[in-house]
Amino acid sequence: MTGWLAIAGLGPGDTALVTPEVTAALVDATDVIGYIPYVARVAPRDGLTLHPSDNRVELDRATHALQLAAEGHRVVVVSSGDPGVFAMAAAVFEALEAGPPPWRDLDIRVLPGITAMLAASARAGAPLGHDFCAINLSDNLKPWPLIERRVRLAAEADFAIAFYNPRSKARPNALIRVFEILRETCRDDRPVLFARAVSTPEEALRIVALPAARAEMADMRTMIIIGSSLTRIIERPAGPILYTPRSAP
Amino acid sequence: MTGWLAIAGLGPGDTALVTPEVTAALVDATDVIGYIPYVARVAPRDGLTLHPSDNRVELDRATHALQLAAEGHRVVVVSSGDPGVFAMAAAVFEALEAGPPPWRDLDIRVLPGITAMLAASARAGAPLGHDFCAINLSDNLKPWPLIERRVRLAAEADFAIAFYNPRSKARPNALIRVFEILRETCRDDRPVLFARAVSTPEEALRIVALPAARAEMADMRTMIIIGSSLTRIIERPAGPILYTPRSAP
Numbered sequence: 001m002t003g004w005l006a007i008a009g010l011g012p013g014d015t016a017l018v019t020p021e022v023t024a025a026l027v028d029a030t031d032v033i034g035y036i037p038y039v040a041r042v043a044p045r046d047g048l049t050l051h052p053s054d055n056r057v058e059l060d061r062a063t064h065a066l067q068l069a070a071e072g073h074r075v076v077v078v079s080s081g082d083p084g085v086f087a088m089a090a091a092v093f094e095a096l097e098a099g100p101p102p103w104r105d106l107d108i109r110v111l112p113g114i115t116a117m118l119a120a121s122a123r124a125g126a127p128l129g130h131d132f133c134a135i136n137l138s139d140n141l142k143p144w145p146l147i148e149r150r151v152r153l154a155a156e157a158d159f160a161i162a163f164y165n166p167r168s169k170a171r172p173n174a175l176i177r178v179f180e181i182l183r184e185t186c187r188d189d190r191p192v193l194f195a196r197a198v199s200t201p202e203e204a205l206r207i208v209a210l211p212a213a214r215a216e217m218a219d220m221r222t223m224i225i226i227g228s229s230l231t232r233i234i235e236r237p238a239g240p241i242l243y244t245p246r247s248a249p
Numbered sequence: 250m251t252g253w254l255a256i257a258g259l260g261p262g263d264t265a266l267v268t269p270e271v272t273a274a275l276v277d278a279t280d281v282i283g284y285i286p287y288v289a290r291v292a293p294r295d296g297l298t299l300h301p302s303d304n305r306v307e308l309d310r311a312t313h314a315l316q317l318a319a320e321g322h323r324v325v326v327v328s329s330g331d332p333g334v335f336a337m338a339a340a341v342f343e344a345l346e347a348g349p350p351p352w353r354d355l356d357i358r359v360l361p362g363i364t365a366m367l368a369a370s371a372r373a374g375a376p377l378g379h380d381f382c383a384i385n386l387s388d389n390l391k392p393w394p395l396i397e398r399r400v401r402l403a404a405e406a407d408f409a410i411a412f413y414n415p416r417s418k419a420r421p422n423a424l425i426r427v428f429e430i431l432r433e434t435c436r437d438d439r440p441v442l443f444a445r446a447v448s449t450p451e452e453a454l455r456i457v458a459l460p461a462a463r464a465e466m467a468d469m470r471t472m473i474i475i476g477s478s479l480t481r482i483i484e485r486p487a488g489p490i491l492y493t494p495r496s497a498p
Contacts, residue, residue, distance in 0.1 A: 016268060107487075118364065122358075125333075125359065133380070141495050150406045
């Protein structure tokens with residue numbers, strides 16, 4: 001039996017946003033590995049072993065996946081969103097680089113998915129319609145001063161900014177500090193999108209002006225997008241549309 | 250008949266990367282509108298009118314789509330990749346904002362897709378595995394000095410950088426200038442990914458070090474990703490893997 005490893009993105013939650021490529025990989029798989037709530041999105045069936053694991057053990061999980069593939073299993077590592085954006089693909093390649101040389105002969109593929117910022121942007125309109133950046137606000141794996149520096153430079157460049165992992169219990173003050181930095185740098189009326197659990201039954205969207213933005217408006221399932229200086233709101237009966245025009249003066 | 254408008258992303262090319270949500274919208278549509286090569290990706294059928302149009306008429310196309318939806322048609326505007334990333338969603342909202350107020354009652358949805366940088370990143374490994382930004386190098390709709398400024402600040406922030414529209418016949422020197430700026434700012438060994446037509450039969454990937462990067466390595470179907478200072482290459486018999494680790498020192 002020839003093993004392989006696919007690192008797949010399940011998208012933001014709705015099965016209508018899972019690509020056929022990912023669905024096909026899951027059909028062929030013998031093993032699915034990932035964080036508990038993502039593995040729970042894969043239907044059990046005969047011949048498929050599910051390996052759910054807890055948060056913060058990404059490197060162990062990646063090593064386990066590579067070991068199984070090297071033993072001949074057909075392994076899918078699942079991430080929410082896209083596996084290449086603050087997710088499992090980088091962890092698998094860290095484990096591959098540190099692991100035994102024969103692992104470099106393995107058949108490894110990354111299967112892209114709809115990452116959270118694209119799902120949130122689509123639901124709100126098109127806030128990422130012009131140049132933008134994506135910053136992970138978790139300081140588990142990078143120093144906080146680097147995050148502050150990137151937020152300042154991104155605001156100076158007038159990017160729209162998508163913030164991943166804006167808030168957790170371990171970091172109650174990070175988002176407060178980010179909003180402070182943005183208020184120092186940006187115009188007052190910059191819109192802020194809080195997009196929670198997009199495409200799931202718990203979906204909730206909220207748009208506020210930067211001065212009214214509060215850390216409590218986000219939780220671990222929230223994606224935040226800050227508009228650039230050109231981002232606009234179209235008011236409608238069905239709710240506002242947030243978008244960044246294609247042109248800059 | 251109640252009309253609606255869906256602004257849909259067809260992904261980078263392979264039908265296995267089109268979401269079921271987009272496929273379902275195309276099944277229900279009466280009209281498909283878009284740039285010629287993207288409309289050509291939709292199979293003709295009875296009851297469906299295809300409206301291919303040329304490049305650079307995005308606002309006319311958007312207005313036409315809104316008019317048809319207002320007349321009761323079920324309209325899908327198709328973009329390559331994701332419609333919210335340098336594509337048709339922002340153009341539709343510009344036309345909506347400038348158009349007659351009743352258009353604001355229309356049922357309008359944006360259906361996300363796999364944008365070019367995620368497809369390119371997946372094929373190469375995970376170069377966007379840490380903080381990153383996306384910059385459109387076309388100066389059709391923004392002044393060139395703004396592009397230079399953003400490239401400098403993005404390099405200063407040590408983002409991985411995805412460049413959309415890196416090259417066209419009308420702008421032979423833009424990419425040359427961008428590589429000059431990056432060589433001034435970045436370490437010499439920064440890897441540069443040229444990813445052409447990912448997921449199509451014409452797919453071609455090439456990774457070179459920044460000093461060896463040449464504008465001629467890109468064309469209109471190429472996506473360029475510049476690594477951050479931490480981006481690494483794993484050499485393998487089947488070809489190199491490019492990835493950015495999750496941790497920054």
